[in-house]
Amino acid sequence: MNHPSDALAHFELWRSTHQADVERALSTWVTADAPAGLGEAMRYAVLDGGKRLRPLLVLGTSEAVGGGRESALRAACAVELIHAYSLVHDDMPCMDNDVLRRGKPTVHVQFGEAQALLVGDALQALAFELLVPESGVEPQLGSTLCRLLARASGGQGMAGGQAVDLASIGLALDQTALEHMHRLKTGALLQASVMMGAACGAPDENATAELQRFGAALGLAFQVVDDVLDVTADAATLGKTAGKDAAADKPTFVSLMGLESAQAYADRLLGQAHLALQATGLPRVSPLHALTDWVGRRTH
Amino acid sequence: MNHPSDALAHFELWRSTHQADVERALSTWVTADAPAGLGEAMRYAVLDGGKRLRPLLVLGTSEAVGGGRESALRAACAVELIHAYSLVHDDMPCMDNDVLRRGKPTVHVQFGEAQALLVGDALQALAFELLVPESGVEPQLGSTLCRLLARASGGQGMAGGQAVDLASIGLALDQTALEHMHRLKTGALLQASVMMGAACGAPDENATAELQRFGAALGLAFQVVDDVLDVTADAATLGKTAGKDAAADKPTFVSLMGLESAQAYADRLLGQAHLALQATGLPRVSPLHALTDWVGRRTH
Numbered sequence: 226m227n228h229p230s231d232a233l234a235h236f237e238l239w240r241s242t243h244q245a246d247v248e249r250a251l252s253t254w255v256t257a258d259a260p261a262g263l264g265e266a267m268r269y270a271v272l273d274g275g276k277r278l279r280p281l282l283v284l285g286t287s288e289a290v291g292g293g294r295e296s297a298l299r300a301a302c303a304v305e306l307i308h309a310y311s312l313v314h315d316d317m318p319c320m321d322n323d324v325l326r327r328g329k330p331t332v333h334v335q336f337g338e339a340q341a342l343l344v345g346d347a348l349q350a351l352a353f354e355l356l357v358p359e360s361g362v363e364p365q366l367g368s369t370l371c372r373l374l375a376r377a378s379g380g381q382g383m384a385g386g387q388a389v390d391l392a393s394i395g396l397a398l399d400q401t402a403l404e405h406m407h408r409l410k411t412g413a414l415l416q417a418s419v420m421m422g423a424a425c426g427a428p429d430e431n432a433t434a435e436l437q438r439f440g441a442a443l444g445l446a447f448q449v450v451d452d453v454l455d456v457t458a459d460a461a462t463l464g465k466t467a468g469k470d471a472a473a474d475k476p477t478f479v480s481l482m483g484l485e486s487a488q489a490y491a492d493r494l495l496g497q498a499h500l501a502l503q504a505t506g507l508p509r510v511s512p513l514h515a516l517t518d519w520v521g522r523r524t525h
Numbered sequence: 526m527n528h529p530s531d532a533l534a535h536f537e538l539w540r541s542t543h544q545a546d547v548e549r550a551l552s553t554w555v556t557a558d559a560p561a562g563l564g565e566a567m568r569y570a571v572l573d574g575g576k577r578l579r580p581l582l583v584l585g586t587s588e589a590v591g592g593g594r595e596s597a598l599r600a601a602c603a604v605e606l607i608h609a610y611s612l613v614h615d616d617m618p619c620m621d622n623d624v625l626r627r628g629k630p631t632v633h634v635q636f637g638e639a640q641a642l643l644v645g646d647a648l649q650a651l652a653f654e655l656l657v658p659e660s661g662v663e664p665q666l667g668s669t670l671c672r673l674l675a676r677a678s679g680g681q682g683m684a685g686g687q688a689v690d691l692a693s694i695g696l697a698l699d700q701t702a703l704e705h706m707h708r709l710k711t712g713a714l715l716q717a718s719v720m721m722g723a724a725c726g727a728p729d730e731n732a733t734a735e736l737q738r739f740g741a742a743l744g745l746a747f748q749v750v751d752d753v754l755d756v757t758a759d760a761a762t763l764g765k766t767a768g769k770d771a772a773a774d775k776p777t778f779v780s781l782m783g784l785e786s787a788q789a790y791a792d793r794l795l796g797q798a799h800l801a802l803q804a805t806g807l808p809r810v811s812p813l814h815a816l817t818d819w820v821g822r823r824t825h
Contacts (some may be wrong), residue, residue, distance in 0.1 A: 259680030260709070263688035267680060314646060317619075319638035338619035339691050343684045346614060347647065350679030353653045357668040357675070368657040368664035371671050379650030380559030380567060384643045388563035391639050409560070417744070424623070 236515035240281065244249050247280040254355055259347060261476075266336045266344045272311045274327035278447075278520070279304040282418035283425075285512040286436065289505070292425025296362045300370050300421040302408070303352040307378045308414060310348035313341055315387070351377075369424050377417030386410025390475070396478040404445060411451075412444030421444075430505065438501035439513070446494035447520050452477035453487050454523060495521045536815035540581065547580040548572070550602050554655055559647060566636045566644045567651075570629065571609045574627035578747075578820070579604040582718035582726075585812040586736065589805070592725025596662045600670050600721040600771070603652040604767050607678045608714060610648035613641050615687070621737025649678075669724050677717030690775070698776040704745060711751075712744030719743075719800060738801035746794035752777040753787050795821045 250322060255271050257264035280301035287297035316331040317338060318324040324334050333341035352374065357367040377383055386409025418442035423433060456479050478487040498517045502510045557564035580601035587597035594644050616623040616631040617638060624634050633641035653676065657667040676682055686709030693706060719740035723733060756779050778787040798817045802810050 259685045259688065260687070261688040261692035263680050263685055310646075314642055317642065319617075319642060340688065342614055342617065342619060343648070343691075346610075346649065346678075347680035349649050350675045350682075350684065353671055354675035354679060359672070359674040361596050362668075364668035365664040367668040367671070368662075371653055371667070372657040372659070375650045375654035378646075379654060380563050380647035382649065384562070384647040385559045385563055386562040388640065389558065391643075392561035435770050453554075495780040 232511070232515070236512060238480060238481060239512050239515070240426060240519070243284050244277050245517040246298065247277050247284075247301055247305065250298050251305065251418065254302055254507075255306070255348075255351065262336070263340065263343055263347060266332060267348055268341050269329075269335060270313050270332045270344050270348065271306065274329070275305070275309075277301075277305060278516070279308055279415060279418040281516055282415065282440075282443075282513070283422040285516055286422025286512075288417045288422075289507045289509045289513060290423055290426025290428045290432070292422060296366055296370075297425045299355045299358070299362055300374075300425060301418075303355045303370070303374055303422060304414065304418050306348045306352035306355070307374060307383070310345040310352070311378075311383060311414075313348070313386075314345040317341055320387075320391075341421055366424060370421050373417050373421050373424065374473075375412040382409055382413035383411070383415075386413065393476060395474045396476065398481070400481055403476055403478065403481060407448040408441070409444060411448050412441065415444035415447060416440030428505070428507065431504075435501045435505040438496050439505070441518055442494050442498040442501060446491050446498060446517075449478045449487055449491040449494060450523055452479045452489065455479070456484065491521065527788055532773075532811070532815070536812060539812050539815070540819070541742075543581055543584050544577050546598065547577050547601055547605065550598050551605065553685045554602055555606070555648075555651065561645055562636065563640065563647060566632060566640050567648055569629075569635060570613050570632050570648065571606065573716050574629070575605070575609075577605060577716040578816070579608055579715065581816055582715065582740075582743075582813070583722040585810075585816055586719050586722025587725040588722075589809045589813060590723055590728045590732070591728025592722060596666055596670075597722060597725045599655045599658070599662055600674075600725060601718075603655045603670070603674055604653035604714065604718050605636075606655070607674060607683070608647045610645040610652070611678075611683060611687075611714075613648070614645040617641055620687075620691075655810040666724060670721050673717050673721050673724065677713040682709055682713035683711070686713065691746060691804075693776060695774045696776065698781070703776055703778065703781060707745060708741070709747040711748050712741065715744035715747060716740030728805070728807065731804075735801045739798050739805070742794050742797040742801060743817055743820060746791050746798060746817075749778045749791040749794060750785055750820060750823050752779045753784065753791065755779070756784065791821065 245418070249273055256270050257268060259267060283301040283304055284297055312326060313332045315321050316326055317333050323331055325331065332344055336344070353371055355372065356362060356370045378384065378524055386406055389406040390410055398406070416437065419436050423436050428436065455477065476489065482490065499514060500515055551571055555568050557568060559567060583601040583604055586596055612626060613632045615621050616626055618635050623631055625631065628744070632644055653671055656662065656670045656674065678684065686706055689706040690710055698706070714726055716737065719736050723736050728736065755777065778790065782790065799814060802813055802817070
């Protein structure tokens, strides 16, 4: 395990195993039972696509703190459902008006706008439902997980960040304002993924604080990398429409600092994430280090 | 308290006191803190309007079973936030395309479609957040309340009912199909209001089962009354656009059974609700009886 390529192979195995677990769990929990085609549309929005970065962060963090498997898997899927609902609503004509997502027609293109609206709404409810089963998750933990998820996804988290994003189209944001928007819009849910994983175990105060820092740095790095990809990658690689942000006149880290500086900034943030992980003092953090590299590798 | 008019005056006091409590609590919990005008738009969607029937059902049931005040008030507001978000999304152009609600321009008319979408999303998250505070609600109870609310509002509850509603425009539904749709679309959340109030205390098995029946009968009665109002009332009385269902070629209890039979059916369901309440054997159910009459009084 000392050779880098061994470590990479080990991570790839960890990643594919955990992705398969998440895929299976999502397929079980997102049933086709909702009537009038809603269930099928929910499955279409959630299954067979996506990197599952957020679930992997939940599971990796939970393993690092010795968390319970069932709780962590439910938390992982709940975060992914919130992410999935936000994509469905974001893609709608009144928001980004996007027609391609993960290489497939977006939900409103496939099922109509009204159904897409309901798909997003129902996925959000299901996310919270997964965290509070009648058995399988201690109520104290379920309650904490709901709180973390609700705060990260609501008006002072993801939804708030999207409101700032809408309001900032065409504006010349400075880096502080841009970072604030992204800390809400994508950072809050990525950080919550880490903290929900942490809640599944019982990390000490120092480890908790460092995991917070890890999640914050990784969350922001993810967005900087995303902005870089938006100008360097094509639709076939991305599985979604490329160049959308520039076309929509949205401020990005690339438009603000230039491509090379944005790439360097991403690397710096990823370095901070690695340092915070080391500082946790937790023994089983190598999948989290590897996930951090994985987020970064998308740039190069 | 034996004279009917005394009982009515007593209920009016109970209702106005509890409505004021709910209004104050909503104003405290739905803050303007969400950025880029989202907080203000959330407050616009929630405050200063509405009968607060669902919160009153939560509070009335909780009092009947000796539930804790703080938990019940949080549950009451959470249910109302779910109801409010569903109205915001329902009114959007891709759904009912309604411009008037509670006598005011609908949220998307006032703030734009994208903001309305986010308002609904953020209100849903806030509903769950209210149920799991760091203190004030026992985690076991918070977890139960989240489960009841998520199930009632998701794909196999309210959102599912809306999908059936969309799919049934122009179809000749029979009474069974129409009732199934309404049990999901409006009944599930009304019944959940009762059961969330019940969860705040510890009713015995019989009382729990009868409260389920009470909630189901009242929930359906509410919808039948709503259909009657849609053809008999005008926009000024309703505070929303009248005659919408008929105009949209949506099946209603009135279109199915005629106005008089629909009114008689509403009365029969209200009678069932009263009987179920009596059968609970609970001592303090007079506000719930009065709420049942209040729902029915809207017809006459």
